Amino acid sequence: MSDAPAHGPAAPAMPDDTLISVRGLKKYFPIHAGWNRRHVGDVKAIDGVTLDIKKGETFGLVGESGSGKSTVARLMLRAYPVTDGQILFRRADNSIVDISHMRESELRAMRREMQMIFQDPYSSLNPRMTLLELIGEPLVIHGVGTQAEIRDRVAELLSVVGLRPEYLQRYPHAFSGGQRQRIGIARALALNPSFIAADEAVSALDVSVAAQNINLLQDLQEKFGLTYLFITHDLGMVEHISDRIGVMYLGRLVETAPTDDIFTKPLHPYTEALMAAVPQPDPKGNRARKRVPLKGEIANAANPPSGCTFHPRCPYAEAKCSTDEPELRMVTPNRQVRCHFAEKLDLIGVRQ
Template sequence: MPVEPLNSETLFAVTGLSKHFGGAAKGWLQKEKPAVKAVNDVSFTIARGETFGLVGESGSGKSTVARLMLRAYDVTAGSIRFRRSDGNTVELASAGKAELQALRRQMQMIFQDPYSSLNPRMTLLELVGEPLLIHGVASGSELEDRVAELLRLVGLRPEFRGRYPHAFSGGQRQRIGIARALALNPAFIAADEAVSALDVSVAAQNINLMQDLQEQFGLTYLFITHDLSMVQHISNRIGVMYVGRLMEVSATEPMFAEPLHPYTEALLSAVPQPDPKRNRGRKRIMLKGEIPDASNPPKGCAFHPRCPYAKDICKAEEPELREAKPGRFSRCHFAGELSLTGAY
């Protein structure tokens, strides 16, 4: 099946992406349960060399999007087009096992927990060198030299490669994860809450490291987090997710200055400002209720039960993600009409 090619500036194009879990009865005596729509009709692009941030409350579908893009999960519906290193475009949603095996060299992931994502029985040489062995890239002394080089890149001493993960701090373990992700010279890295388990100062050091590596190797990042201050620092553009849907997509600075969706406004109201003058007159928006059940979302706009601006149309009709301002998209019936407060 022919795949519509991507332009030279685009690395990923996600269109109408959906992932539903469950929905089928396990036994003949059991009733069929509604499917959990973890990701529902999500569309966005990521340009080569940029960092696309994905934010939202826990359970909004952020990590599921990353796993779908890397094909760790099968896709329920939608398209994931990826521009390979040779310039050709491939459809990841329907790619076979053999094709995916080759493509995984170009797409890697940094996991959230540096304590559980590293096998405690493997040395750094084995952990960082494993991708090289699996893909037949290096072995023996060549593998040892490559691992030493990768450890230097992330600020760890090469002589540490004989040690086990328990000998390192959380920040150092995450650097080991970064070195492992870099082993195959990928074009794209998905960082799933990569610094959320670290102290603020250590997290900042690792973020700066990721930015330096991005500049050095031309990397493209999908940066998933719930920390809006962190995503503001590292991201070129941001997508805001809620109950499996993208509610807003925008360049970082315009979003922080003037959000287009009430949910984004609520998230930004929680961003602390170090300058006391900026905090004057700012109000924290406390959303009522809980995030809806993804297996039974409310009719109309999924955010309307918690939205302070909701009207009758919000309860009856689901809004589309539309371009409310040039290059800025919002899933709100009144996008561009509401006067929403940003982070500053």
């Protein structure tokens, strides 16, 4: 354990293999009404998320739109202010800092160690900037290198992501979607971060191009020792790239497990429903799979259901589920689930 001092009061220690840890993380967006903009409620976008991401691993985060996946990533990088909870981060010098309530001036130095790859490669790049300006911008902002050194660094980064250094003076419109996303990856790598949040980084791309970029991310992870938070709707993609997976529903984690375990034997009914939506090759129709009916739509985060928030849609719900809120608990080593009856249910995964 590292006992290095952190910002403000001493931050709790983390396991030596952990790079980033969020504890009881909450993000509420206020609802105002009336001529005087009176506070009448909150959208509970994130409502008590706790997870650890180990150094060098890829942690996949899945769930429906509106479940809070992207908000978690933005909170971890402090793009949003935190309502409550801790975000502990292990810096390059092995000190542990709590960035949850850091001032902007203090966060500036942290930006070098944690970066983001955005979903849309078309809107995340300024069309009026050349590749030299786009990829070199983080270096300029942080005062890293002379103009000549920045130019050399950008040329190097273009080569690293599979683009030609001669493209330095070109603009984003000259590139395909897959190439633009590689430009975004190069920009994220500019300051040598240890942690990268990839928010639906390949969802806007064709399947073959997405696969190439996923392979690139894996190669870069091995080469530079990167740690990823990988957010996606594509369960096939997350199965391929992730070491562990967290399943989110209505601002909370409902299950976390190693990838093989969660695809073989899910423990939460919502995870089973997601698994049932994964297409399986079976041209002769010999493979009978149970289809789990998932009723309705994700609830309103401003007025979540009582008890287990998933109970209105759960095919296994009992009376207890509508009144008693389940805790995220450890059921086996490395597996957590938020369900009263996880041990009793016989759920079906993809690999059965």
